[in-house]
Amino acid sequence: MVRVKASHILVKTEAQAKExxxxxxxGDDFAKLAKMYSQCPSGNAGGDLGYFGKGQMVKPFEDACFKAKAGDVVGPVKTQFGWHIIKVTDIKN
Known part of the structure; x- marks a missing residue:
């Protein structure tokens, strides 16, 4: 089973996500920005969500993660929680 390791920054508005x-x-540091802006508790850990497989995250978030390559930063991605900037840090097959 493919598993992805990702970090994210969750904000309320698309405008803030784009900013x-x-x-x-x-070139700003993703983890530093997560600590500053993310409204998810994972922000304290630089946005780190650890590894997860398909079916563990909400669909739009999961789709973005599994389409990305390790090292990619994608977004903004809208879910029912808000707007996400996602950094895929590793993929395990």
Whole structure:
């Protein structure tokens, strides 16, 4: 079973998610931004969600993670929780 290790930053608005994506594109540290902006408890750990398989996360989030390659930062992705910026850090087959 394929498992993905990912971190994320969860915010309320698409505009804020896009602003954070620009900071990441400009070279800002993902974990630092997660600690500053994420509204998920994982923000305290730099957004780290650990490893998960298919069926463990909400569908839009999962789809984005499993389409990405290790090292990719994707988003904004909308779920019922808000807007996510996702960093896929590892994939295990």
């Amino acid at each position: 954070i994506m620009q900071k990441i594109s400009a």
